[in-house]
Amino acid sequence: QKQLSEDTDQTAKSTNDSLFQPKDIFQLEFASDAQISPDGSTIVYRRNWFDIMNDRSVGDLWMINAAGKHLPMIESATSPRWSPDGTRLAYVGLDRNGKRQLFCHWFAEDRSTALTHLTESPSGITWSPDGKQIAFFMSVAAKAKPFATLPAKPKGAKWADPPKMITKLRYRSDGAGFLPDKFSHLFVVSADGGSPRQLTTGDFNHNGTVAWTSDSKEILISANRHEDHEYQPNNSEIYRVRLADRSITAVTDRVGPDGSPAISDDGKTIAFVGYDDKFLGNQTQTLYVMDSDGGNKRKLLEFDRSVGSPKWSNFHKGFLFTYVDQGNAKLAVVSLDGEMKKLADNLGSNCIGRPYAGPSSFTVADNGAIAFCVTTPMMPGELARLDEGDLQVLTHLNNDLLEHKVLGEVTEQRFPSSAGELEIQSWIMVPPNFDPSKKYPLILEIHGGPFAAYGDVFSAELQLMASAGYVVLYVNPRGSTSYGQDFANEIHHNYPGQDYDDLMSAVDTVIANGYVDKDRLYVTGGSGGGVLTAWIIGSTNRFKAAVVAKPVINWYSFALTSDAYNFFYKYWFPGLPWDHTEHYMKRSPISKVGNVETPTMLLTGEADYRTPISESEQYYQALKLRKIDAAMVRIPGASHGIAARPSHLLAKVAYILKWFATHP
Numbered sequence: 001q002k003q004l005s006e007d008t009d010q011t012a013k014s015t016n017d018s019l020f021q022p023k024d025i026f027q028l029e030f031a032s033d034a035q036i037s038p039d040g041s042t043i044v045y046r047r048n049w050f051d052i053m054n055d056r057s058v059g060d061l062w063m064i065n066a067a068g069k070h071l072p073m074i075e076s077a078t079s080p081r082w083s084p085d086g087t088r089l090a091y092v093g094l095d096r097n098g099k100r101q102l103f104c105h106w107f108a109e110d111r112s113t114a115l116t117h118l119t120e121s122p123s124g125i126t127w128s129p130d131g132k133q134i135a136f137f138m139s140v141a142a143k144a145k146p147f148a149t150l151p152a153k154p155k156g157a158k159w160a161d162p163p164k165m166i167t168k169l170r171y172r173s174d175g176a177g178f179l180p181d182k183f184s185h186l187f188v189v190s191a192d193g194g195s196p197r198q199l200t201t202g203d204f205n206h207n208g209t210v211a212w213t214s215d216s217k218e219i220l221i222s223a224n225r226h227e228d229h230e231y232q233p234n235n236s237e238i239y240r241v242r243l244a245d246r247s248i249t250a251v252t253d254r255v256g257p258d259g260s261p262a263i264s265d266d267g268k269t270i271a272f273v274g275y276d277d278k279f280l281g282n283q284t285q286t287l288y289v290m291d292s293d294g295g296n297k298r299k300l301l302e303f304d305r306s307v308g309s310p311k312w313s314n315f316h317k318g319f320l321f322t323y324v325d326q327g328n329a330k331l332a333v334v335s336l337d338g339e340m341k342k343l344a345d346n347l348g349s350n351c352i353g354r355p356y357a358g359p360s361s362f363t364v365a366d367n368g369a370i371a372f373c374v375t376t377p378m379m380p381g382e383l384a385r386l387d388e389g390d391l392q393v394l395t396h397l398n399n400d401l402l403e404h405k406v407l408g409e410v411t412e413q414r415f416p417s418s419a420g421e422l423e424i425q426s427w428i429m430v431p432p433n434f435d436p437s438k439k440y441p442l443i444l445e446i447h448g449g450p451f452a453a454y455g456d457v458f459s460a461e462l463q464l465m466a467s468a469g470y471v472v473l474y475v476n477p478r479g480s481t482s483y484g485q486d487f488a489n490e491i492h493h494n495y496p497g498q499d500y501d502d503l504m505s506a507v508d509t510v511i512a513n514g515y516v517d518k519d520r521l522y523v524t525g526g527s528g529g530g531v532l533t534a535w536i537i538g539s540t541n542r543f544k545a546a547v548v549a550k551p552v553i554n555w556y557s558f559a560l561t562s563d564a565y566n567f568f569y570k571y572w573f574p575g576l577p578w579d580h581t582e583h584y585m586k587r588s589p590i591s592k593v594g595n596v597e598t599p600t601m602l603l604t605g606e607a608d609y610r611t612p613i614s615e616s617e618q619y620y621q622a623l624k625l626r627k628i629d630a631a632m633v634r635i636p637g638a639s640h641g642i643a644a645r646p647s648h649l650l651a652k653v654a655y656i657l658k659w660f661a662t663h664p
């Protein structure tokens with residue numbers, strides 16, 4: 001941690017210009033998708049930046065070449081992938097019509113071209129081991145089934161849009177909107193270009209990791225191809241797809257998610273991640289292995305942390321994988337006899353949002369060198385390389401900005417909760433040029449999920465709050481992930497519950513540190529954090545003002561309006577809402593609205609299909625009927641990812657800070 005923190009010098013003088021300010025958001029950059037060449041000499045990665053004219057995150061491919069030189073490669077491209085012999089790089093780029101296509105770059109000849117002319121964007125691109133083919137996923141329109149036919153409209157007539165008829169269970173998805181009648185299928189195309197060949201069929205989606213067998217004749221993927229798949233949202237299997245005859249065979253069959261297949265180099269062992277579904281709020285996703293024919297399935301790891309992205313490495317003699325432990329994302333290796341060794345900390349590619357912990361992707365070269373991205377509370381995601389225990393941060397994309405800024409320093413604090421025996425982890429970000437003998441206003445900022453975790457990562461959103469003079473407290477109350485399955489399920493069928501006590505204990509602990517003005521406490525949180533914020537102001541009047549972002553206010557209405565309504569009633573509640581009305585209402589913040597005295601702002605995207613804005617409207621209207629000081633901020637066009645566009649993030653922080661400033 002120390003070595004990484006030194007990358008941003010905290011000695012800049014304290015002038016207003018030295019504070020991290022809203023306009024600086026557009027100057028931040030971050031690295032992602034680190035791809036090391038098979039010989040370990042070169043790393044290609046995506047360098048992401050924020051386009052102020054189009055208000056979006058965009059990115060280009062850059063490389064650190066064998067001589068260590070940092071060079072631009074391809075503009076506006078994603079998903080770089082080395083050919084197995086390291087002579088070529090496949091990637092997704094834009095064709096002359098601005099459509100996303102699969103491209104290839106030949107290094108020796110310095111030539112690039114589009115290999116495909118697709119109508120939809122490719123994803124999941126993966127080379128065959130013999131370097132002759134590239135597999136990818138692409139959406140394919142299902143057969144149109146017209147319900148009612150109308151008379152043809154006269155040429156040039158301006159009729160209203162036709163009705164939309166919906167018959168499928170999952171018909172809209174947050175961020176994607178109303179779902180078209182399309183399914184994602186697996187394709188292969190020659191590495192020299194040509195006509196792609198569709199390998200899968202049916203009204204099922206296929207996505208995730210693509211694992212080729214070493215003879216380049218078969219591909220393992222995961223999909224939920226069960227007859228009743230929409231009603232079993234967590235029941236995917238691993239399938240073996242044979243290229244010769246396009247036959248598809250399931251190699252797993254338990255009830256529960258099975259995914260992320262990876263094959264050892266000798267082809268004898270297949271690793272995958274999943275669990276036996278117990279219909280809990282959160283389950284640890286474990287690493288399993290099986291023989292190449294699907295037999296002898298066994299748990300490789302007895303480890304109470306969710307494992308992701310297994311990848312075989314001959315050099316490391318095992319499967320490399322990622323996990324998050326107590327808010328810090330790690331890389332580790334496990335041998336075939338189950339011995340695990342941690343290799344690196346601080347994985348992440350964070351930048352402008354809230355401080356959610358989660359690993360970056362990684363790749364490994366034949367000589368054992370590993371490329372990934374790292375982040376700390378003081379450093380947005382940068383490219384890193386690990387060689388036999390030696391970690392080097394290779395890029396310094398933000399030094400030009402952050403070396404001239406004084407950021408809010410972050411310290412970790414653990415404390416016992418007032419409810420039960422649990423120890424809780426929290427982080428405290430103090431304002432730039434903090435003086436512990438002074439008293440500062442406090443913002444308690446609460447994460448969503450609720451099965452998610454904050455951690456040791458950069459957060460521009462919280463830095464802006466610290467720059468405005470607040471101590472910012474963020475906590476992983478019970479229910480958070482990365483502390484094991486039992487800790488997460490403390491809130492199973494019990495949310496909100498004692499997580500409230502954990503959060504109040506966090507506030508009391510930071511007040512006891514001596515530098516917080518206990519008469520200027522503020523609270524905000526988004527999504528699951530919005531639920532808890534609304535629960536808090538229904539339970540105590542100790543906060544001067546609150547901002548409840550994209551909350552659930554009434555679990556009954558949420559369970560029937562959220563995009564993932566096939567999931568929530570089954571995993572978060574004892575059953576369907578009409579069979580358990582009392583349970584649903586008891587945990588709903590609306591049941592406590594009669595107690596609220598705290599001035600409250602709601603802030604939600606109008607296109608949020610996860611926690612629909614009708615939840616915020618219910619709360620606003622209830623508060624107004626009670627004549628509570630309330631405001632509703634609606635963000636046009638924004639989905640649940642409320643701060644995905646930089647200007648939306650700026651607006652979110654500006655509205656929160658203004659609401660707090662006007663309630664001193």
Ligand SMILES: CSCC[C@H](NC=O)C(=O)N[C@@H](CO)C(=O)O
Pocket residue numbers: 447448449450452526527528529531552610611640641
């Ligand atoms: C509380 S309802 C579900 C909300 C959502 N969880 C899963 O989709 C959520 O809390 N999202 C978090 C991120 O996990 C957010 O901050 O948006």
